[in-house]
Amino acid sequence: MLESVQYGARDRGLHAARSRVTLQAPLSLYIHVPFCRSRCHYCHFDIKVVAARRNTKPSLHKEWFENYTKAVQQELIFYRRQVGDRLLQSVYFGGGTPSFLPLELLCSILDCVARHFRLDEDCEISVEANPEDVCETWVAGLRGKGVTRLSLGVQSTQAETLKAVRRNHTPEMVFRALEQIGGLKHGCSVDYILGLPFQERKQVERDLAMITACEPQHLSLYLLERDIPTPLDRYPGAMPTEDQQAEWFEAATTLLKSCGYKHYEISNFCQSGCESVHNSNYWKFGDYLGVGPAAHGRLGKTYWSNHTQLARYLESVHDKGTGECQRETWSDGEFRRQKCLQGLRLLSGIPLSWVTQQEKEALEELADYALVSLADGKVKLTERGILLANEVFQVFISS
Numbered sequence: 001m002l003e004s005v006q007y008g009a010r011d012r013g014l015h016a017a018r019s020r021v022t023l024q025a026p027l028s029l030y031i032h033v034p035f036c037r038s039r040c041h042y043c044h045f046d047i048k049v050v051a052a053r054r055n056t057k058p059s060l061h062k063e064w065f066e067n068y069t070k071a072v073q074q075e076l077i078f079y080r081r082q083v084g085d086r087l088l089q090s091v092y093f094g095g096g097t098p099s100f101l102p103l104e105l106l107c108s109i110l111d112c113v114a115r116h117f118r119l120d121e122d123c124e125i126s127v128e129a130n131p132e133d134v135c136e137t138w139v140a141g142l143r144g145k146g147v148t149r150l151s152l153g154v155q156s157t158q159a160e161t162l163k164a165v166r167r168n169h170t171p172e173m174v175f176r177a178l179e180q181i182g183g184l185k186h187g188c189s190v191d192y193i194l195g196l197p198f199q200e201r202k203q204v205e206r207d208l209a210m211i212t213a214c215e216p217q218h219l220s221l222y223l224l225e226r227d228i229p230t231p232l233d234r235y236p237g238a239m240p241t242e243d244q245q246a247e248w249f250e251a252a253t254t255l256l257k258s259c260g261y262k263h264y265e266i267s268n269f270c271q272s273g274c275e276s277v278h279n280s281n282y283w284k285f286g287d288y289l290g291v292g293p294a295a296h297g298r299l300g301k302t303y304w305s306n307h308t309q310l311a312r313y314l315e316s317v318h319d320k321g322t323g324e325c326q327r328e329t330w331s332d333g334e335f336r337r338q339k340c341l342q343g344l345r346l347l348s349g350i351p352l353s354w355v356t357q358q359e360k361e362a363l364e365e366l367a368d369y370a371l372v373s374l375a376d377g378k379v380k381l382t383e384r385g386i387l388l389a390n391e392v393f394q395v396f397i398s399s
Contacts, residue, residue, distance in 0.1 A: 027083060028090040028281045029117070031072060031109065032292030033098040033128075034310055035065070040155075041166045041231040042193070042224060046294035046308040047096045068292075068310065069105045071317040073112045075291045078321040080116040082299070083289065088117050090124040090278035097153075099133035103141050110145040124148055124186050124277040131169040134177035139184075149186035152177060152216075155193045157207045164197040164235060178214040187217030187274060194252065195224030195245045197238040204248050205255060212259040217274040221252055222267050246387050266345050266386055283346050285339045293323060301330040337396045344392065349373075349380030362395045 034048040050061050091113055098106065106127070113119075126149040127142060134152070142150075156162055157171040181188045190211055194204065211219070223245050226232070232239065240248070253263055261269040265283060268276065281288060290297035293313035296305035306323035307313040313323040330338065336354065343350035352374065355363065363379060366372050371385035371392055385392055 025086070026089050026281050026284075026286035027086045028092070028278050028286060028288040029088050029113065030278075030288060030290045030292075030295055030297070031091070031093050032096065032290070032295040032306075033093055033101050033106075034068070034096040034293050035100050036095070036097045037100060037168055038166055041164070042196070044228055044230065045096070048293075048310045050100075064310070065102060065105055067314055069101075069108060071314050071323070072109055072292055074317050075322055076109075076112050077116055079289045079291065079297075083117075085118050087120045088113075088123055089120045089286075090281060091119075091126070092278040093127040095128055097130055097133070098127050099129035099138070103138055107141060107145045110142075110147070114146060119146075126151055126186070126189075126276075126278060128153060129177075130167075131173040131177040134173075134180055136180050139180055139182075143184060148184055149189065150181050150184060151189040151191065151220075152181070153191050154211065155191060156196055156199070157210060158198065158203055160198045161196045164238070165232065175210070175214065178211075178216065186277075189218035189220060189276065190216045191220045191222065193222050193224050194248050195226075195240050197232060197235040199240055199248075201244070201248055201251060204252060208252055208255055212256065212261070215271075218268070218270045218276060219256065219261060220268050221249065221256075223249060249387065250383075264347055266347075266381070266389055280346075283342050285342050291323075295323070301332075301335050303328050303330060337399065340396050341393055344379065344381060344389070344396075347381060347386075349378040352377050352379055355379065356399065359395050359399050362399075363392075366392055366395070 034046060035050050036047045037050070039047065039049055048064070050064060093106070093109075110125070123146075125147045127147055128151045130153050134150075139150070152174075154174050155165065155167060157174050159171055162169065162171070178188065178190075192208065192211070208219075224232075226239075253269075256269045257263060260271060262272065263269050264275055265279070268279070270276070287299050288297055289299075290304075290306065293306055293310050294308040296303065298304075304324050304327040307316055307325045312325075316323045316325065340350055340354055340359075343354070352360070360374075363372055363374060366385070367374050369384075370382050371388055373380045373382055381389060381392060
C-alpha cells in the first residue's frame with residue numbers, strides 16, 4: 001500500500017487551534033488533485049499538466065501520481081492527529097482534474113480517509129470530474145468507495161466554444177456522462193461558465209435547457225473572470241461583453257428557477273434540499289482541512305496554506321508531514337470580517353448584528369442603490385447586488 005504512517009514534528013499550533021473549537025462543530029475536508037491533461041485557456045489555478053509529450057516517459061507520469069498519492073495519505077494522517085474524533089460532514093476532491101488521477105490511486109486516498117477519520121453517516125463525498133473521464137466502471141468504482149456526489153465540469157455544450165477554450169470533451173460526452181452518473185446518494189452537480197468565446201444568449205439558454213432536462217441536482221453558474229491575461233485574449237471579437245454576461249446571467253437565473261432550481265448562493269442553484277454541504281460549510285464559516293498542493297484550511301481563527309508547486313509540496317510533506325508553507329492567526333476583527341464576506345454570498349444573508357456601525361452606514365448607502373436589503377435584522381444581496389457583489393464586499397474589505 002502507498003499509505004505512509006510517518007508524522008510531522010510540528011503540530012503544536014494546530015493542537016492549540018483545536019482546543020479553541022468545539023469537537024461537535026462541523027468539519028469538512030478538501031483534497032486538491034493538481035493534475036490535468038492540458039490547461040484550459042481560461043484557467044489560472046495551480047495545476048500540474050501531465051500530458052503525453054514527445055520524449056516524456058510514461059513512467060514519469062506514474063511516479064508523479066504515486067508520489068502525490070503517498071504525500072496526501074501522509075498529510076491526512078498528520079491532520080487526523082490534530083482534529084481527533086471530530087466528524088467529517090463532507091469530503092471534496094477538487095482540482096485540477098481529480099478524475100484524471102488513476103482510479104486505483106483515487107480509491108486508495110478514499111480508503112485512507114475512511115480508515116483514519118470519523119465520517120458522519122450522511123457525509124457528502126464529492127469528486128470533480130471531466131465528462132471525457134466518466135464511464136460506468138469509473139462511477140461504480142467510486143460509488144463502491146463511498147463517493148456520494150460528482151461535480152461535472154461541463155462549462156459549455158457548444159463544440160466551437162469547447163475547442164476555443166481547450167476543453168477535451170465533446171457535447172456528446174457531456175450528455176453521456178450525465179446519463180451514467182446514477183445511483184449516487186447526493187447526485188450530480190454541473191459547472192457552467194458564462195462569457196466564453198462564441199457564446200450567444202440563445203445558445204446559453206439552449207444549453208441550460210438541455211442540461212436541466214437531465215435533472216442534475218445542482219448547478220453552478222459562473223461568470224468568466226478576465227482580470228489577468230489568458231489565451232482567450234486572442235478572440236477579442238468573439239468574447240461576450242460584461243453587459244451581455246450580466247444579461248445572460250439574469251436570463252439563466254429565470255430559466256433555472258422556472259425548472260424548479262433554488263438560487264441559494266451567488267453562483268449556485270439546486271433542487272430542493274440539494275445544497276452543496278461542502279461549499280455551504282465554507283459560506284457558513286465552518287472549520288475545514290485542506291490537503292494537497294495549493295490547498296488551504298482553517299480551524300477557528302488559525303488559517304494556513306500549502307505550497308503551490310507540486311515538487312515543493314512533496315518535499316515539505318516528506319520532511320514534516322504537511323505541505324504547509326504559511327500560517328496566520330486572525331484577530332477577532334479579521335475573523336468577523338471574513339465571516340461576513342463568506343456569509344453574504346448566501347442569498348439568505350447574514351445577521352445585521354454581525355456588522356459594525358461604520359459598516360452599517362455604508363450598507364445603508366448601498367441599499368439606496370438597491371444593492372442590498374436591510375430588513376428583519378438581516379443583510380442580503382438583492383438581485384442587482386448579486387451582479388455587483390464585489391461592490392458590497394468592499395464594505396468589509398476596507399473596514
